[in-house]
Amino acid sequence: MPVPPPRQHLVVVGADTTAVRLVEELVRTGEEVVVLAPGGGDPGAVADVEALGARVVAAPRRVGEADLRAVGVPGARAVVLLGDDDVGALRLALVVEELAPEVRLVIEMANPRLGTTLTELIGDVTLLSPAELAGPAFVAAALATADTQAFEIGGRMVAAGPRERVTGEELAVLANSRLTGIEAVLPAGPGDVVLGTALVAPPRSDARRSGVPGALARVFDRRARVVVVGIVVLVLLSTLYFHAGGSSWLVSLYRALTTSTDTGDGDLGDLSVPFRFGAVAIQLFGLVLSAGITAVIVDALVSARLAAITGGVRGRPRRHVVVCGLGRVGTAVAAQLKARGVPVVAVERSEDVPGVLEARRLRIPVVIGPASDAAAQAVAGIARAVAVVAVTDDEAVNLEIALVARDVNPRVRVVTRMFDHELAARVERRLELGTTRSVSMLAAPAFAAAALGRRREVIFPVGRRVLLFTEVTVHAGSAAPGRSLCSLAEEGVSRLLAVAPAGGGWDWRWADRPVEAGDRLAVVATRAGLARMLRATKAVRPPAGTPGT
Template identity: 40%
Template sequence: MVTELVSSGERVIALVNPASRHRGRIGELGAKVIDAPVISESLLRQAGINAADDGTPSAARALVLLDTDDVHNVHTALTARDMDRDLRIIMQMVNPRLGSQLNSLLGDCVVINGPSLAAPAFVSDALDDDELTWMELGGRMVVVGEADLIREPHLTVLADATSSATPVLLPEPDDEEQPDPTSAEPDDPEQAGRASAGTVEAEQAGSTAAETAEGDDEPKVDIVLGTGIRPVWYGRRVRPAGWAKAVRDVLDSRVRKIAALMAMLIAIGTAIVHFFGGIDWWRALYLAAGVVTTAGIDDNRFSDAPPWVKVSAVVVQLTGIVLMALLTAVVVDSLIGARLSRIIGGVRGRPRNHVVVCGLGTVGARVLEILVDRGVAVVGVDQDDDAPGVQVAHRLKVPVVVGDSSNEETLRLAGVQHCQAMLAITDGDITNLESAMVAQGLNPDARITMRMFDHDLADRVERQLGLGNSRSVSMLVAPAVAAAVGDKRRQVLVPAGRRVLLLTEVVVEADSHAEGRTLGQLREAGGLRVLARQTSHGPWDWQPTQTGLVKAGDRLAVVGTRAGLARLLMATRAQRRTMASERIGL
């Protein structure tokens, strides 16, 4: 995160726990380091959050909170908000529900959910699939792709390539074809000038090469925006072991041997009682079973029996007491040694062509959800049966193997030898590295992706060991945090044939042309579409009324062509007086 901020020209003061192994590295990257075992109000003032009562702003213009504990982040955010009501706060939250509530309570606050931002990259590596584009837009995770891949209902159609050879961008629901907005001339000369100037900025933000991408084949399906993926079965679903496996695990070989010995004693006792006691077979079986299982015996029946028969009955009863104690101990040991999640969640049968996810933390839990949405057969592995992803796996009926993912036997139980991909995304670099090495030995053809915190180690592993790709959650999340610090637009380019659409968020500035206009007036057929609107840091509205008036401070989630976005940027920017008007005092 510090690397991303410093490289973007920001001056960074880092509050770091002295025990952190990253402390020295953060200082080398160009940040000023302040040791902070516990973040307090005095340390925040030392770092530059020092707004005065007379309205003087703080020296710091943004606070980034990256603690892994949501409670600590909330406490620090509330403290900073009391110190400066206008300070921009960017905070990472593991609990997205709590984050959405804080977004409206803390004012100028941006909540980042690392697992939601990073998980799609791991899924793309596992499936070797780049047909889908994920992004956070309008306060929610959305996905762009072909219509047959996106789950209905679709949020909007971005491009229609079914009615003509050339894709129609942002088609209206009732119109079969829309004019090309890049070729239309605006009626207002001033608007034309603004569009021309804005196009330069949009070109810098976008990719010119993407719009003129090479390729002979045009897409023949709609490109849509949605919130989920249609199930597309990549392999036969792997089923949890269930109670049948649970019973087999509890009734292991020890239980079976003890039960066999008890059955043999009952059979011998039944024969003795029948032949020497003169008792019918069913009554003899009942008496023998009572002796062996220590349930007691009818002594009156044996009062006249020979002494050796009485002694044999006592010996059998004592043996039964020992066997019952052993049986109880073995069953209890089986239940404790194989926890319920391991017993019920194990793998049934021999899975093939599935994805093995090692590490079911917050990132692993989100990866499981996306894979299940895609209809991919998946097996989870984690040594902690209380991990967040284990509970998610049980809810999604995904089998889980509880054990060390670096252990060969654990990976064999997960079916790594027949999987199509393995994701090693635990919290330990060494564990992920060992898991990848074991998986490669069991299945050289599997696609392997590792989560690596140490960037230097990840680079050397990729170059020298050839174990597959490596990803860092912090590297995947850092650009979003840096953009939030600078209040910069985060945007995604969506190719549509030889052209491109851009999805981004735009803030309406005070004294701009857009202020006071309706959302319908900002919309351009085939050039720009407003998807969602946020007013005064409140919740996002994904069904905004087209007659609603645009106010200063509104944030708009939009999709448009480069020219359409350029016109919107100029319309939402505050008007600036010309040099001539300044000279005459206007």
């Protein structure tokens, strides 16, 4: 006999790494979660979800109305649809809306046009893109700058970032980047990442920008410069030669220029016959050098034109960022780097990937080939790049890209997308391959906040950790009323920023007092710290089967 689904629970459709992190977020807050795994889901993800305490229900690859009823969608508080099939998500969203018109719906969606259509058809729906949520963290790591964000919380605009980038009143110390692990965030002592009231104007990027200087540098590359130097040396030697033949310095320079470049009237009548033969030799060398510089410039212009047509790399890019993999995450990272004025070169194995078309639309050069191949990396200019971002959908390929890139250019900054959190920590510590980032770790808090109907949290990455800024309401029947405000925050995992009593305004200079039902709290916390605070402020629901439920 099948186990009846719970009531007022949360349903997650999909079983991948994002689902695991999302379930972890929800279970930490004491929520009941049922996961519907299309096609059985990823076995590793299913095992992780079950270990977290969520119930997993297998379903056919094409989920139908019966499957949604089996996991209790009509009695659920929220349904989260995960996966890379936007059309399938649209179909399931319409079925969910028919089964439970009042349910809160959260959808992973990449295509903005479909998303716009969905919001017109369904009322209470939130569309989120893990790639867009995680992109800023990859960009900040590639540029070796702690991310800066300005946002509203507790009734005022605030700014979070490195101390040198934040100005105005200092409201809280968020992290100490010189420490590692959990000790780095919300330290008891001083720190270099703070919360203030305004951002300092961002510094100019140290990467070379495009424009006239960049175009000239591409045309007059190393080959053209060698030929030009050869012509200059020939002119100088020819000037000395003609001066030795009895001409003045000015006349000698004129004859050197006209002879070596085959211009002018060629009047050498006052020179002796042996010197005239020498002038012929100079003329021959000049013709060779002039033909050489013409060939180099024509080759550069034709190559630039072909690169513009095909979307390839022009010339020899320098001080740029190489993005390996143009899936959803790679495309988002490349677009955000381009928007910040940073030169970008992308590498993608297949030309048929939609991200290639998007990159070419944004005028981002694309190298078609395996990103882990040294030849493809050489074309992308990794030897002259400031950073390499490996964001393919294969963890092993990302590691291989990082190893090859570090071997080609030991000074390059490497940012690697990893799926296994423990493996990522070991890679950073033991292999010293640079920074690692997890898309699911960065995106899961936003999905959890949307599923629970909370105001969307601001996600602020600090290394592999994330800090969450949000506002929490103290509910009647929770464990918080009667406790002191200071007791709600825990050193190192959560910090209380501002307090607003029920019906009152926000106070950023609050004094400790007993917590009352209806209080609103503006907090910054780690994922674990926020989960504990939500459990303390959430009303306790009576067990299922209790009269009145």
